[in-house]
Amino acid sequence: MTPLLRKLESVIRLDDEERRAVLALPHTIRQVGPHTDVATVGERPAHCCLVLEGWAHRYAYTSAGDRQILSFYIAGDIPDLQHLYLPVMDHSLASLTACTLAFIPHEAMRALVVGRPGVMAALWRDTLVDASVYRERIMTLGRRQSLGRTAHLFCEMYMRQCAVGLADDLSCPLPPTQAELADAVGVTAVHFNRSLRTLRSQRRITLQGGQLTIRDWMGLVAMAEFDPVYLHFNEDRHQSAEKVSA
Structure with missing residues (x-):
């Protein structure tokens, strides 16, 4: 557990x-x-x-x-x-x-x-965070273009893995295939591939062998209009996010 x-x-x-x-x-x-x-x-x-x-x-x-x-x-x-x-x-x-x-x-x-209000609050908060992520996803799918959607997904998955100790130094696992990532951001595989090529050519990220490395965090954040507030980490995690953004 x-x-x-x-x-x-x-x-x-x-x-x-x-x-x-x-x-x-x-x-x-x-x-x-x-x-x-x-x-x-x-x-x-x-x-x-x-x-x-x-x-x-x-x-x-x-x-x-x-x-x-x-x-x-x-x-x-x-x-x-x-x-x-x-x-x-x-x-x-x-x-x-x-x-x-x-x-x-x-x-x-x-x-x-x-009899354990802290655990109840944690589980309840987890479901609320899940709903918050869905609201952000609606905004992303409804109002951002393919490039912004892709950049936003990369930022989110890196920050979520950082929060539980699965990522560091702007590198994290990202095992989904390009087709699966395209289905997650609601675009065709062709559109996703174009976005990925753009991010690579601009030296924002590298993605190889199921490992994502972010080369230009601030540039990726700006492209994605990414603000981790919707992930609602506790205060320690907020401070970690601020260090990444600095």
Whole structure:
């Protein structure tokens, strides 16, 4: 449960008893290969899915068969936390890479927060941050061009991984394929490839072998109109973001 604890403490501070309670959560660990559905539309899950290792993604299809990747999830994320109280899946959840997942019974998650206001606040805050990320994604998809969307996604995934200790020195894993990244920013693979070539030619980033390295942070931030306030890190994380931006 260490990745979950690290994620919760990226948004709120917990006391020692609350940390022990999180680490003691009952769970079942499952290994899944890449591109494997974990939950699909219409299912009624009885467990929360915690990503321990690897990347997962939330997605949906149009009636014409076009895929929209709605979110990427990394170690420490609980992509389906809202289904503690929303009984039916209204989207699908799948692994992106090979993943190690922990499945926590809903009953255990509900029991965890009884008498532990810090944990309850952390989980509630996590769902609110998820909603905040969705609002920012709506703005990005609705009002930014392909280049700005791509730059914004790169900034976000770097900052999110920094917050849980998975990235540093302006470099982080970015395993999605170009087709998957295109589906995440809502453009064709051709448009995404053009944006990627532009960012490379301007020496803003390099992307090779599933590793993103940002060469010009301030230039990428300006191009993306990126402000990490919507990620709502705790005060320590705000200070880290300010250091990156300096």
